[in-house]
Amino acid sequence: MTLSNAFIAIIRRDLVLAYRRRAEVANPLLFFVLVITLFPLGLGAQTKLLQAMAPGIIWIAALLAAMLSLDSLFRSDFDDGSLEQFILSPHPLSVLILAKIVAHWLVTGLPLLLISPLLAIFLGMPEQSVPVLLWTLLLGTPVLSLIGSIGVALTVGLRRGGMILALLVLPLYIPVLIFAGNAVEMAGSGLPVGAQLNILAAILFAALVLAPLPAAAALKMSMNG
Amino acid sequence: MERLLSLEVKNLCCIRDDRVLFDNLSFNVFSGQALLLEGQNGSGKSSLLKILCGFREPDAGEVLWRGVEINNGTFFEQMAYVGHLDGVKKELTVLENLKIATALGKPGHYSIEETLEKVYLSGYDDVLVQSLSAGQKRRLSLARLLITDNKLWILDEPFTSLDKEGIAIFEALMVDHIAREGMVVLTSHHDITLHGIDVQTIRLA
Numbered sequence: 001m002t003l004s005n006a007f008i009a010i011i012r013r014d015l016v017l018a019y020r021r022r023a024e025v026a027n028p029l030l031f032f033v034l035v036i037t038l039f040p041l042g043l044g045a046q047t048k049l050l051q052a053m054a055p056g057i058i059w060i061a062a063l064l065a066a067m068l069s070l071d072s073l074f075r076s077d078f079d080d081g082s083l084e085q086f087i088l089s090p091h092p093l094s095v096l097i098l099a100k101i102v103a104h105w106l107v108t109g110l111p112l113l114l115i116s117p118l119l120a121i122f123l124g125m126p127e128q129s130v131p132v133l134l135w136t137l138l139l140g141t142p143v144l145s146l147i148g149s150i151g152v153a154l155t156v157g158l159r160r161g162g163m164i165l166a167l168l169v170l171p172l173y174i175p176v177l178i179f180a181g182n183a184v185e186m187a188g189s190g191l192p193v194g195a196q197l198n199i200l201a202a203i204l205f206a207a208l209v210l211a212p213l214p215a216a217a218a219l220k221m222s223m224n225g
Numbered sequence: 226m227e228r229l230l231s232l233e234v235k236n237l238c239c240i241r242d243d244r245v246l247f248d249n250l251s252f253n254v255f256s257g258q259a260l261l262l263e264g265q266n267g268s269g270k271s272s273l274l275k276i277l278c279g280f281r282e283p284d285a286g287e288v289l290w291r292g293v294e295i296n297n298g299t300f301f302e303q304m305a306y307v308g309h310l311d312g313v314k315k316e317l318t319v320l321e322n323l324k325i326a327t328a329l330g331k332p333g334h335y336s337i338e339e340t341l342e343k344v345y346l347s348g349y350d351d352v353l354v355q356s357l358s359a360g361q362k363r364r365l366s367l368a369r370l371l372i373t374d375n376k377l378w379i380l381d382e383p384f385t386s387l388d389k390e391g392i393a394i395f396e397a398l399m400v401d402h403i404a405r406e407g408m409v410v411l412t413s414h415h416d417i418t419l420h421g422i423d424v425q426t427i428r429l430a
Contacts, residue, residue, distance in 0.1 A: 005328055006328045009324065009329075010325070010328070013321070016316075016317065017314065017316055017317065021316060079310075080311065080312065080313065080314065081309075081310025081311055081312035081313075082314060084280070084306065085306075088301055088306055089329040090299075224280060224281050224282065
């Protein structure tokens with residue numbers, strides 16, 4: 001079988017798996033919605049404050065939801081030995097991992113993107129920032145999955161790697177958070193946001209090319225137990 | 226007799242937690258041969274198999290496939306491994322699991338239907354793996370050996386949770402594979418009987 005066949009087969013497999021474990025997969029989305037809905041309740045009826053904080057709130061919630069979903073990226077494959085078979089495949093492991101990351105994003109990142117306009121309106125975000133918010137999420141959430149894959153690959157062999165994973169991955173998420181949050185905020189004041197979006201796109205492409213390689217190497221290392 | 230395929234192990238050494246599991250271990254396996262690793266629990270059988278699969282770096286020595294280091298050559302196109310873990314997804318059906326296995330490798334000698342017949346799982350195509358018994362799960366993971374194109378089987382305790390009948394079926398499959406110029410490296414606590422096959426035995430102390 002060719003590499004592209006394997007790539008598509010893995011994406012399909014992971015989507016089927018996600019469908020059969022719906023409850024587990026819905027957790028990050030539920031978390032995302034819950035955190036955002038709690039803010040207006042906590043802050044009270046301060047429309048201006050909420051409006052000003054909306055970009056930050058949505059992005060921080062997206063970041064934490066992404067973190068929450070990361071462990072599921074390799075955990076079950078590691079536990080049941082599927083990962084061994086991936087490593088032994090003649091296909092390059094980094095490409096197979098990229099397929100897993102794409103599937104992971106489709107299952108955890110895309111739903112955040114789809115529900116965010118509703119939440120943006122809920123927080124009173126100005127109309128002109130909503131398209132920009134969608135752009136930043138479209139460019140930014142795949143980066144979260146890509147960078148996260150390196151962290152998970154490093155910690156999947158540890159029994160309680162949750163905290164280390166957060167420490168490894170969160171600092172690398174910060175550039176995305178800064179540029180994305182800033183873009184949405186600027187859009188709210190009617191300023192141009194081309195630069196921020198371009199940088200986010202650049203980060204995405206860099207991560208797309210560079211993240212699967214160390215993730216593959218780290219996974220091989222995690223197998224060496 | 227011309228023997229094209231060979232797995233050569235030269236002066237292999239494995240140290241785990243400051244304990245030398247084996248040192249200066251050398252052997253060759255050629256096509257048409259089986260190698261049985263024996264030894265007590267913790268004697269390094271599984272570690273040796275992990276080194277042969279490239280999961281673990283040897284502390285010294287090298288593993289050559291057709292004269293080339295396993296990480297550089299065509300080794301991974303020609304080997305298949307079944308370890309302690311079944312490597313099948315319990316939320317997928319039997320058929321879906323086998324399809325993924327073929328996608329990861331190259332389609333081999335048998336089709337999926339033929340393979341299921343060989344391991345006596347015909348009619349289970351659309352059954353979720355989580356509703357199979359342990360022995361059936363094992364047979365499914367061994368089915369992976371048949372549907373991909375490979376020469377070398379590396380098997381870590383393949384008979385675990387198989388019943389007598391299952392063991393007999395699988396022994397027949399191994400004999401068949403070896404007779405077709407294949408090779409098998411395995412560990413087993415069970416006594417194995419491979420009729421008419423050249424079996425080397427190495428005992429790890």
